[in-house]
Amino acid sequence: MTRGLTARQAQVLEFIQDFTHGNGYPPTVREVAANFGFRSPRAAHDHMKALEKKGYMRSRAGRPRALEILQSRRGIPLLGKIAAGKPILAVEDAEEVLGLEPNFFGQGRFFALRVRGDSMIEDHIAEGDLVILKAQADARSGEVAAVLLGDEVTLKRVVPGKKGVELKASNPAVKDILVSPSDDPPRVLGVMVGLVRKN
Amino acid sequence: MTRGLTARQAQVLEFIQDFTHGNGYPPTVREVAANFGFRSPRAAHDHMKALEKKGYMRSRAGRPRALEILQSRRGIPLLGKIAAGKPILAVEDAEEVLGLEPNFFGQGRFFALRVRGDSMIEDHIAEGDLVILKAQADARSGEVAAVLLGDEVTLKRVVPGKKGVELKASNPAVKDILVSPSDDPPRVLGVMVGLVRKN
DNA sequence: CCTCCGACTAGACCTGCGTATAGTAAAAGT
């Protein structure tokens, strides 16, 4: 769960985020209460105060609907160095957050990596490009994915075969990597769903 | 100016957009009034009603701060067919609006075009990619630009020379175009500042 | 066992804010 939130508080936060995104403005205390079936606005108000104390939102006292969600969890974090073994996809660790609207690349959790080198050049993925990846632990055959190999992240085309998983570059000058079943299996961090290039 | 809006209405709309973007929630009628120095909330309310009637925003009667900006004018319009000769960069003509935050690609007015064909493939601009262009009427030598030739828009590298302006593709299979000074000069619509690829 | 905390109900206070009524004044159509 999100850091230090009770299940109920996380639900409330999520509702507020969805409502705000869907309507263009945040809900009132009573609208939150109604959504959860609370008979008293006090219940919703308490949760919202808790969320505020924990730094998830800010509000202006006495002003209806005047609440802002902080730590938006929206937008796509551009991750710099990914530490080995750790499942670090939190926005807090982002070098930068790309200001794309949620669902720009579909549904799910996304992150971005800056391409170093030209190993995927024949797929027209050039050095400096930002590759957008959907966070998931497995890739279908032939998909381009960010793979954790030892303590380095590389972008490769993943092709499982009889002799193990093959990690193919799309540059003839770069040789493919074969991870045999006896080795540590390659860990897929996410599959490529898009690309952003800023000149 | 934006379609059918008076100068004042456009100012009000812009303020509401900025306020909403900056605070995470829309302003009240009185906050709009205060921003413009109106002594009566009525003045702001009238403008907001006018904006609503013209389809720029929607609001829920009686509910404080419950207004949603439609036709956001934020984001980058993806233009489909660009009619010949007309300076059409308005959001209204957009096939789709890319949900990027303003200034994602810097300051200025931007639009997007979907790449057809692979004439720029060696610059790793592939078919189906969305090229982001900054709207301006001139390109420096060597820049990739959207150029209006006759009544078609093409993406080419612009290189002015003695014999006229050369429009170079980055695909050896596609021959360059030379626009000699006696011809109609090519009209630059914008220069490329980025690229977005959605798989 | 007792106390704390989370998650609520019930009811009420009071003010912020949308909205209405009634104007004024200048610019722009027609």
Add this chain to the structure above:
DNA sequence: ACTTTTACTATACGCAGGTCTAGTCGGAGG
């Protein structure tokens, strides 16, 4: 010349909605 539109001021009504006081109930911790 007249109506219409734009752009406001002044004042007020009434209710939506933030917030308060005063509780209940169950589960976790010491």
